Amino acid sequence: MLEVRNLHVSVGDRKILDGLNLTVKDGEVAAIMGPNGTGKSTLSYVIAGRDGYDVTEGEVLVDGVNILDMDATERANAGVFLAFQYPMEIPGVATMTFLKAALNAQARARGGKELQTPDFMKKVREASQKLQIPQDMLKRALNVGFSGGEKKRMEILQMALLQPKLAILDETDSGLDIDALRIVADGVNALRAQERSFLVITHYQRLLDYIKPDTVHVMARGRIAKTGGPELAHELEKTGYAGFVGEAA
Amino acid sequence: MNKPLPIRTRTEAEEALVATFDSASSNLRGASDLRAAAMARFVKSGLPDRRVESWHYTDLRSILRRAAPVRPGDFMPVERARAGLASAEAQTHAARIVMLDGIYRPDLSDLALLPAGVTVASLADALAEGDAEALGALTGEGQGADDPVVSLNTALMQDGVIVRVAAGVEAARPIAIANIMSGGAPHAAFVRSLVMVGDGAKLRLTETTAACDESETQVNEALVLRIGDNARVDYVSRVVRQGAGAISLHTLLATLGAGSEFNGFSFNPGVGVDRRQMFVRLNGRNSTLNLGGLSLLRGRQHADSTLVVDHAVPDCRSREFFRYILDDESTGVFQGKVVVRQHAQKTDGAMKSQAIMLGDGASMNNKPELEIFADDVVCGHGATVGQLDDDQIFYLQARGIPKPEAESLLLEAFAYEALELIADEQLRARFIEQTGEWLAARGAA
Ligand SMILES: Nc1ncnc2c1ncn2[C@@H]1O[C@H](COP(=O)(O)OP(=O)(O)OP(=O)(O)O)[C@@H](O)[C@H]1O
Ligand SMILES: [Mg+2]
Numbered sequence: 001m002l003e004v005r006n007l008h009v010s011v012g013d014r015k016i017l018d019g020l021n022l023t024v025k026d027g028e029v030a031a032i033m034g035p036n037g038t039g040k041s042t043l044s045y046v047i048a049g050r051d052g053y054d055v056t057e058g059e060v061l062v063d064g065v066n067i068l069d070m071d072a073t074e075r076a077n078a079g080v081f082l083a084f085q086y087p088m089e090i091p092g093v094a095t096m097t098f099l100k101a102a103l104n105a106q107a108r109a110r111g112g113k114e115l116q117t118p119d120f121m122k123k124v125r126e127a128s129q130k131l132q133i134p135q136d137m138l139k140r141a142l143n144v145g146f147s148g149g150e151k152k153r154m155e156i157l158q159m160a161l162l163q164p165k166l167a168i169l170d171e172t173d174s175g176l177d178i179d180a181l182r183i184v185a186d187g188v189n190a191l192r193a194q195e196r197s198f199l200v201i202t203h204y205q206r207l208l209d210y211i212k213p214d215t216v217h218v219m220a221r222g223r224i225a226k227t228g229g230p231e232l233a234h235e236l237e238k239t240g241y242a243g244f245v246g247e248a249a
Numbered sequence: 250m251n252k253p254l255p256i257r258t259r260t261e262a263e264e265a266l267v268a269t270f271d272s273a274s275s276n277l278r279g280a281s282d283l284r285a286a287a288m289a290r291f292v293k294s295g296l297p298d299r300r301v302e303s304w305h306y307t308d309l310r311s312i313l314r315r316a317a318p319v320r321p322g323d324f325m326p327v328e329r330a331r332a333g334l335a336s337a338e339a340q341t342h343a344a345r346i347v348m349l350d351g352i353y354r355p356d357l358s359d360l361a362l363l364p365a366g367v368t369v370a371s372l373a374d375a376l377a378e379g380d381a382e383a384l385g386a387l388t389g390e391g392q393g394a395d396d397p398v399v400s401l402n403t404a405l406m407q408d409g410v411i412v413r414v415a416a417g418v419e420a421a422r423p424i425a426i427a428n429i430m431s432g433g434a435p436h437a438a439f440v441r442s443l444v445m446v447g448d449g450a451k452l453r454l455t456e457t458t459a460a461c462d463e464s465e466t467q468v469n470e471a472l473v474l475r476i477g478d479n480a481r482v483d484y485v486s487r488v489v490r491q492g493a494g495a496i497s498l499h500t501l502l503a504t505l506g507a508g509s510e511f512n513g514f515s516f517n518p519g520v521g522v523d524r525r526q527m528f529v530r531l532n533g534r535n536s537t538l539n540l541g542g543l544s545l546l547r548g549r550q551h552a553d554s555t556l557v558v559d560h561a562v563p564d565c566r567s568r569e570f571f572r573y574i575l576d577d578e579s580t581g582v583f584q585g586k587v588v589v590r591q592h593a594q595k596t597d598g599a600m601k602s603q604a605i606m607l608g609d610g611a612s613m614n615n616k617p618e619l620e621i622f623a624d625d626v627v628c629g630h631g632a633t634v635g636q637l638d639d640d641q642i643f644y645l646q647a648r649g650i651p652k653p654e655a656e657s658l659l660l661e662a663f664a665y666e667a668l669e670l671i672a673d674e675q676l677r678a679r680f681i682e683q684t685g686e687w688l689a690a691r692g693a694a
Contacts, residue, residue, distance in 0.1 A: 048647050049643075049646070049647070050643050050647075051639065051643065071646065071652070072643055072646035072647050073646045073649060073650060073651050073652060073655075075647075076646065076647055076648055076649035077649050081647075082647055084644070084647075087644070088638075088640050088641050088643075088644040090641055090644065090645070090658075090659070090662070091662060091666070092659075092661075092662025092663060092665055092666050093658055093659070093661075093662045097658075098645070098648075098658070101645075101648075101650050101654065101658060102645075102648035102649050102650055105648075105649040105650045105651060105654065106648075106649040109649060141662075158648060162648065162649070
């Protein structure tokens with residue numbers, strides 16, 4: 001599904017990713033943990049196609065196709081989805097309007113038909129009920145004045161509606177209360193499928209109790225420093241990142 | 250305007266305007282003293298250029314190179330005029346009052362639809378008859394008296410309407426004043442209208458400036474609006490369909506009585522040069538003023554909103570909210586002056602202008618001014634000029650929305666937030682549609 005090969009990324013003079021290699025197989029749920037400022041969000045932005053990052057070396061392949069030449073729209077239409085660590089607020093654009101624009105754009109890009117409004121409404125209603133998102137929130141401007149937890153739930157709603165191939169969740173658990181964490185995790189688990197992969201970036205073992213990863217990667221200093229199974233997350237809980245930061249130095 | 254300007258030679262346009270007055274003054278009916286005095290002021294001032302503070306960003310002297318001639322009122326056959334009118338239609342339920350080439354045309358107006366308690370009369374007739382009330386009201390309270398464009402309008406006004414709404418009347422349908430230019434070769438019109446809204450009355454008023462084709466029209470309009478105590482007026486002015494060389498000059502002279510409310514909005518989806526000057530005086534306590542505007546410009550279009558809001562009495566509230574979307578090499582101007590006189594305590598004023606620059610060559614000029622002589626007031630202003638937010642565009646793109654569509658969504662949202670100030674749903678819907686068309690044309694370019 002996803003193959004990142006020897007990825008080097010800088011912003012200005014600053015090198016952030018330094019020869020990162022990562023493989024996520026079809027249907028796999030991979031977790032990435034790592035200290036603050038180590039480049040996890042940068043990796044997710046580079047995969048999603050945000051401007052402002054210099055990829056000086058390396059490749060990012062999705063289903064064998066290098067996506068680095070595509071713009072963000074094309075990547076989304078190719079099935080890449082990023083649940084943002086800090087979702088943007090879009091004043092004046094009603095959440096419903098936005099959801100419709102996104103769903104229709106992806107349908108068009110894939111040569112499908114746009115949804116009729118009643119079908120669209122039904123779909124959104126069902127998906128938002130599962131995530132316990134109140135209907136009146138959908139009438140409000142996207143993310144404007146939403147609480148931290150509401151924004152995260154809104155990201156998962158978008159994922160549920162867009163049904164991506166590769167979903168990157170960047171600290172989706174931060175800002176969620178205990179109940180919301182379970183609701184969001186259930187939402188993710190419901191989408192687990194052989195044809196869909198997840199890259200779950202988190203600082204906390206707790207999320208991984210709900211979303212059971214197949215693999216856990218430790219990222220430090222712009223690379224994957226260690227890869228293991230779910231037990232690695234438990235280990236980190238005890239030992240912290242000191243060993244990795246040291247090792248890489 | 251207070252400083253004497255250095256003597257300079259008259260431009261071709263200035264010569265032509267003075268000559269128009271000299272040759273036409275026999276046809277211009279009534280108000281001869283008023284006209285002569287106004288022309289004398291214009292002869293002294295000439296067309297305003299950058300050195301005139303209130304015209305600093307709209308150098309009319311160099312913009313108006315050639316003054317187009319005024320046309321006789323019967324230039325265009327009625328049937329064609331009717332067809333031209335259709336393009337200016339925005340409300341299906343309004344009573345339409347039509348000026349064609351500056352002349353009031355009852356035959357093109359929907360006088361049968363006038364709501365009870367509302368009367369309409371020709372300004373030219375009233376002036377010819379020496380109607381003292383009309384003459385007295387015509388200059389508002391002397392606001393803008395030394396503005397050269399107002400002087401020209403006063404000197405050369407061909408016609409217009411006097412609309413009276415009787416006290417206590419809630420006009421059942423909107424009144425839509427349409428100033429239609431027949432088009433073809435460049436031509437000019439000078440229109441002055443007077444709207445008097447009695448105490449406790451309510452009026453929805455729309456004013457449209459339009460041409461029957463994309464010709465280079467020069468329209469100088471002035472609207473005097475007197476709002477009685479506890480009355481309410483919702484006013485929308487807009488320009489439609491004019492050529493790239495069109496020059497539209499519009500002056501509003503408004504006074505608000507005690508406890509009244511005035512909501513004014515101007516919509517400009519792009520004409521050559523548009524200058525809207527609004528002089529509003531809050532004359533009675535507890536009155537509320539909301540002024541808003543939206544300009545969508547491209548090419549070398551130029552839109553200027555210049556406001557003078559005069560808080561003459563205590564306890565009033567004013568809000569100004571103007572937005573601009575500027576593509577290509579277009580220019581936006583916002584000048585907002587809020588005056589709070591010494592005894593106008595407890596004034597609550599807030600003014601905002603916001604522009605999104607799309608074109609590298611676009612420019613925005615903001616000049617907010619507060620002249621506060623009272624000590625117990627809350628007044629503020631803010632002006633922002635910026636580009637579309639890259640992060641927001643990325644977010645939308647990351648959901649599969651193509652970049653041009655993402656930009657349109659954000660621009661639409663920016664425009665809607667201004668259009669929301671319009672109470673009339675049909676007008677708002679029409680302007681939203683026009684905004685969509687404007688954005689689509691941008692995408693297609
Ligand atoms: N646009 C930028 N300009 C300069 N530095 C940047 C930029 N973007 C990221 N960085 C830097 O790159 C490093 C990695 O940032 P990134 O956000 O990817 O870290 P992270 O691993 O996601 O951290 P956290 O766990 O705190 O979310 C940080 O030191 C950050 O300050
Ligand atoms: Mg991060």
